[in-house]
Amino acid sequence: MVDAKAAKSRAKPAAAQSMPRGGGMPPHAHCRICQCPVELKADPRVCKDSECVAELERRETSERRMRTWMLIFFGLFAFTFIGPILLRAAG
Numbered sequence: 376m377v378d379a380k381a382a383k384s385r386a387k388p389a390a391a392q393s394m395p396r397g398g399g400m401p402p403h404a405h406c407r408i409c410q411c412p413v414e415l416k417a418d419p420r421v422c423k424d425s426e427c428v429a430e431l432e433r434r435e436t437s438e439r440r441m442r443t444w445m446l447i448f449f450g451l452f453a454f455t456f457i458g459p460i461l462l463r464a465a466g
């Protein structure tokens with residue numbers, strides 16, 4: 376019991392030491408467009424390729440537009456339900 380515990384505590388630091396060198400790739404993220412590895416802290420998460428930066432811009436613009444339209448539709452949808460109730464309550 377004691378031996379196993381000692382072996383574990385002895386093995387742990389050695390494994391932690393060998394990880395960064397022997398583990399291959401360091402922690403990293405992937406470009407959202409071409410999936411090539413980028414820095415973990417990269418923000419926005421794209422590589423430095425101008426095509427990827429432009430593509431991300433395009434995607435975010437269309438995403439924002441889509442969200443705006445969804446909000447408008449949701450607003451209208453909600454109003455068709457809430458509107459009559461409010462009118463009835465007022466009248």
Ligand SMILES: [Zn+2]
Binds near residue numbers: 410422427
């Ligand atoms: Zn890329």
